[in-house]
Amino acid sequence: xxxxxxxxxxxxxxxxxxxxxxxxxxxxxxxxxxxxxxxxxxxxxxxxxxxxxxxxxxxxxxxxxxxxxxxxxxxxxxxxxxxxxxxxxxxxxxxxxxxxxxxxxxxxxxxxxxxxxxxxxxxxxxxxxxxxxxxxxxxxxxxxxxxxxxxxxxxxxxxxxxxxxxxxxxxxxxxxxxxxxxxxxxxxxxxxxxxxxxxxxxxxxxxxxxxxxxxxxxxxxxxxxxxxxxxxxxxxxxxxxxxxxxxxxxxxxxxxxxxxxxxxxxxxxxxxxxxxxxxxxxxxxxxxxxxxxxxxxxxxxxxxxxxxxxxxxxxxxxxxxxxxxxxxxxxxxxxxxxxxxxxxxxxxxxxxxxxxxxxxxxxxxxxxxxxxxxxxxxxxxxxxxxxxxxxxxxxxxxxxxxxxxxxxxxxxxxxxxxxxxxxxxxxxxxxxxxxxxxxxxxxxxxxxxxxxxxxxxxxx
Amino acid sequence: xxxxxxxxxxxxxxxxxxxxxxxxxxxxxxxxxxxxxxxxxxxxxxxxxxxxxxxxxxxxxxxxxxxxxxxxxxxxxxxxxxxxxxxxxxxxxxxxxxxxxxxxxxxxxxxxxxxxxxxxxxxxxxxxxxxxxxxxxxxxxxxxxxxxxxxxxxxxxxxxxxxxxxxxxxxxxxxxxxxxxxxxxxxxxxxxxxxxxxxxxxxxxxxxxxxxxxxxxxxxxxxxxxxxxxxxxxxxxxxxxxxxxxxxxxxxxxxxxxxxxxxxxxxxxxxxxxxxxxxxxxxxxxxxxxxxxxxxxxxxxxxxxxxxxxxxxxxxxxxxxxxxxxxxxxxxxxxxxxxxxxxxxxxxxxxxxxxxxxxxxxxxxxxxxxxxxxxxxxxxxxxxxxxxxxxxxxxxxxxxxxxxxxxxxxxxxxxxxxxxxxxxxxxxxxxxxxxx
Numbered sequence: 001x002x003x004x005x006x007x008x009x010x011x012x013x014x015x016x017x018x019x020x021x022x023x024x025x026x027x028x029x030x031x032x033x034x035x036x037x038x039x040x041x042x043x044x045x046x047x048x049x050x051x052x053x054x055x056x057x058x059x060x061x062x063x064x065x066x067x068x069x070x071x072x073x074x075x076x077x078x079x080x081x082x083x084x085x086x087x088x089x090x091x092x093x094x095x096x097x098x099x100x101x102x103x104x105x106x107x108x109x110x111x112x113x114x115x116x117x118x119x120x121x122x123x124x125x126x127x128x129x130x131x132x133x134x135x136x137x138x139x140x141x142x143x144x145x146x147x148x149x150x151x152x153x154x155x156x157x158x159x160x161x162x163x164x165x166x167x168x169x170x171x172x173x174x175x176x177x178x179x180x181x182x183x184x185x186x187x188x189x190x191x192x193x194x195x196x197x198x199x200x201x202x203x204x205x206x207x208x209x210x211x212x213x214x215x216x217x218x219x220x221x222x223x224x225x226x227x228x229x230x231x232x233x234x235x236x237x238x239x240x241x242x243x244x245x246x247x248x249x250x251x252x253x254x255x256x257x258x259x260x261x262x263x264x265x266x267x268x269x270x271x272x273x274x275x276x277x278x279x280x281x282x283x284x285x286x287x288x289x290x291x292x293x294x295x296x297x298x299x300x301x302x303x304x305x306x307x308x309x310x311x312x313x314x315x316x317x318x319x320x321x322x323x324x325x326x327x328x329x330x331x332x333x334x335x336x337x338x339x340x341x342x343x344x345x346x347x348x349x350x351x352x353x354x355x356x357x358x359x360x361x362x363x364x365x366x367x368x369x370x371x372x373x374x375x376x377x378x379x380x381x382x383x384x385x386x387x388x389x390x391x392x393x394x395x396x397x398x399x400x401x402x403x404x405x406x407x408x409x410x411x412x413x414x415x416x417x418x419x420x421x422x423x424x425x426x427x428x429x430x431x432x433x434x435x436x437x438x439x440x441x442x443x444x445x446x447x448x449x450x451x452x453x454x455x456x457x458x459x460x
Numbered sequence: 461x462x463x464x465x466x467x468x469x470x471x472x473x474x475x476x477x478x479x480x481x482x483x484x485x486x487x488x489x490x491x492x493x494x495x496x497x498x499x500x501x502x503x504x505x506x507x508x509x510x511x512x513x514x515x516x517x518x519x520x521x522x523x524x525x526x527x528x529x530x531x532x533x534x535x536x537x538x539x540x541x542x543x544x545x546x547x548x549x550x551x552x553x554x555x556x557x558x559x560x561x562x563x564x565x566x567x568x569x570x571x572x573x574x575x576x577x578x579x580x581x582x583x584x585x586x587x588x589x590x591x592x593x594x595x596x597x598x599x600x601x602x603x604x605x606x607x608x609x610x611x612x613x614x615x616x617x618x619x620x621x622x623x624x625x626x627x628x629x630x631x632x633x634x635x636x637x638x639x640x641x642x643x644x645x646x647x648x649x650x651x652x653x654x655x656x657x658x659x660x661x662x663x664x665x666x667x668x669x670x671x672x673x674x675x676x677x678x679x680x681x682x683x684x685x686x687x688x689x690x691x692x693x694x695x696x697x698x699x700x701x702x703x704x705x706x707x708x709x710x711x712x713x714x715x716x717x718x719x720x721x722x723x724x725x726x727x728x729x730x731x732x733x734x735x736x737x738x739x740x741x742x743x744x745x746x747x748x749x750x751x752x753x754x755x756x757x758x759x760x761x762x763x764x765x766x767x768x769x770x771x772x773x774x775x776x777x778x779x780x781x782x783x784x785x786x787x788x789x790x791x792x793x794x795x796x797x798x799x800x801x802x803x804x805x806x807x808x809x810x811x812x813x814x815x816x817x818x819x820x821x822x823x824x825x826x827x828x829x830x831x832x833x834x835x836x837x838x839x840x841x842x843x844x845x846x847x848x849x850x851x852x853x854x855x856x857x858x859x860x861x862x863x864x865x866x867x868x869x870x871x872x873x874x875x876x877x878x879x880x881x882x883x884x885x886x887x888x889x890x891x892x893x894x895x896x
Contacts, residue, residue: 032718058510183829258638384836406828410856455856
């Protein structure tokens with residue numbers, strides 16, 4: 001429910017202050033081998049105040065959001081800023097501002113469904129998988145929905161309300177091969193509430209069939225050979241590459257913390273074929289997986305072009321880092337819960353499409369791998385990254401060969417991106433990711449397929 | 461905004477009554493309130509003082525073994541009654557499952573430990589002392605982010621069988637993430653942290669922070685290992701915690717035991733690892749700052765063995781998984797991990813390794829259901845002919861978790877106390893090691 005007349009609290013601000021009233025609502029249904037193992041709803045609401053004084057921040061939050069609670073929280077946040085400021089503060093100028101004013105909602109206009117409808121939807125998909133693939137040792141289906149509703153008021157004029165929703169169905173299958181379990185997963189869904197994202201459960205059957213087919217191939221698969229190889233990374237992996245390997249190194253707070261990207265501004269860090277953008281809300285005329293119009297510092301969000309034709313062009317900023325680097329705030333300050341302070345977070349990070357065809361890219365590899373699906377990933381301030389790969393194929397003489405079992409790929413991103421020789425002319429997004437950087441928060445990742453050289457951790 | 465006004469037992473009893481009144485055959489309620497005071501260092505400077513209060517009320521209804529759960533952070537009568545009605549409605553929408561059950565009756569037990577209020581001035585002093593120490597001792601090391609917080613938590617549990625618990629406590633938690641830069645060369649970031657009941661010790665001495673920071677200064681220039689080889693891993697305590705977590709996830713936790721995909725599902729009482737390995741779960745240990753006197757599903761925790769000299773003694777499963785699989789519930793709830801020490805000093809263990817790695821951090825993909833793992837050896841060192849030779853980069857390791865823990869060769873006598881776990885160095889292998 002939208003918090004009304006937040007601007008009346010502005011009279012309580014005595015320093016630069018941000019006020020946020022927020023509620024996160026989630027729904028979860030889980031089915032394991034036909035049994036409903038999760039059937040839950042959660043709502044966490046409250047408010048927070050953040051105050052900037054002499055270069056230092058004070059923050060306070062409370063689960064209550066009546067006028068008295070708001071007054072106390074603003075006072076406590078101010079006291080906290082003054083406490084630190086009295087000991088370690090230095091006078092600073094004003095934070096840069098590009099205030100956003102507006103309302104944005106991904107709420108459905110359809111009637112909301114009861115929990116039973118979610119359960120029945122998932123049970124239908126599970127029954128389809130159970131009947132068609134009886135050899136599966138384990139079937140896990142999870143439905144999750146998250147609505148984040150925020151009302152933000154800032155001393156410099158930001159005034160925003162938003163309801164950003166995400167709905168996902170996660171399917172994971174396990175079968176046995178020679179007495180050993182082999183597993184694979186798929187995530188379906190995107191931005192919006194369940195009623196707008198999912199219709200009939202039968203629409204998911206082709207995805208279930210593809211998952212089961214790939215699992216069967218993987219069960220017969222081989223272990224990847226360790227060492228550096230020529231590979232084609234499909235869009236899922238290009239997306240996580242954009243997020244983990246490059247994105248984190250160019251978050252301005254991590255640049256200040258020692259990221260190697262601090263030394264690379266306006267230098268070539270990638271092949272000229274590579275351009276990378278952190279989109280705020282819209283790319284190529286379509287809504288991104290995690291759209292953001294106004295961030296939690298009240299800044300109107302704009303796209304951040306990070307790498308342009310292989311050259312590092314900018315970082316992602318909040319107000320404080322923008323002031324440090326004499327740049328514009330990009331609207332990347334986001335908080336997960338009402339009790340969290342905004343941090344510099346990616347929104348929808350993607351490598352942009354090129355001009356090659358995927359089939360030609362695979363055909364051009366003499367001996368290597370085509371990797372499709374990642375599990376998790378982690379990157380470093382040095383830009384060294386690691387992704388788990390759960391689905392891929394050998395490439396032999398330009399043709400796809402055997403599927404490969406789980407492996408890990410790694411490299412130094414700013415070296416590896418210079419080995420990119422082909423970029424496909426299409427791209428796809430995933431909005432299923434959760435990025436953990438003090439707080440866990442939904443992120444979008446996207447990209448085309450790219451051909452490059454990469455380290456593979458496999459079996460000798 | 462004070463947590464002291466909560467009468468948590470009254471709230472959970474009220475919630476259980478509301479669930480029963482709404483039609484639940486069995487009901488469970490838990491309530492927690494937490495007050496957190498946190499100071500942050502970002503990019504080497506104090507940046508934020510954060511005070512948060514939150515509450516969480518969870519209600520679970522069982523109707524004819526069908527289950528529904530609602531959680532919220534309100535606790536007024538109207539919210540409790542509405543949440544109870546919703547939980548019962550959700551349960552009725554679900555499917556029967558005889559494995560759904562609640563813990564048996566147990567008279568109210570109360571637990572209290574730690575401090576009630578933070579010492580903000582001391583927190584500030586310890587952080588400033590830490591910053592000064594780092595600047596003097598490790599001038600090329602950047603403190604990317606450090607967080608010192610004091611969290612006072614109160615938690616309450618009740619169910620319709622009459623099991624009741626309440627716990628109050630306050631703990632300090634410190635985590636530090638850092639990287640070193642020397643000219644144009646940078647180390648990988650590393651991090652560690654620990655939980656303590658007070659601020660008596662300088663923060664550098666918490667967990668393994670000082671060792672990892674010293675190592676960080678050595679790691680600004682690294683090289684991959686040459687080629688591929690099989691070698692031993694000397695796994696450092698921070699990293700061992702990650703490996704034990706992966707081991708639990710693949711072999712002994714709810715999912716692989718319910719589905720039967722765990723290769724150890726039928727091996728209770730049998731040897732599953734090297735006889736050198738003993739892993740205990742001691743959630744009530746006085747050696748640990750953070751204790752867990754009761755489990756989330758409402759049982760008083762009992763300290764237990766998970767692996768005793770290589771023999772699997774307990775899975776880490778809860779009540780539902782135990783009912784579903786027919787295996788025994790873990791009496792400890794699985795927390796408070798302690799690995800028994802060995803006899804050698806960890807630096808002496810290095811001497812027995814012909815060629816291998818000192819593995820300080822592992823950045824890997826999620827292990828497969830079969831226990832296969834692979835990933836990057838971060839902040840780690842090459843060992844050759846019994847000596848630590850140099851820091852490495854771009855080096856990957858791969859293996860199988862069960863095989864690795866079957867091939868334990870030595871465990872150190874030194875252990876690191878993180879407040880929530882006590883872990884040694886562990887030598888195992890061979891594993892596949894690959895560079896360029």
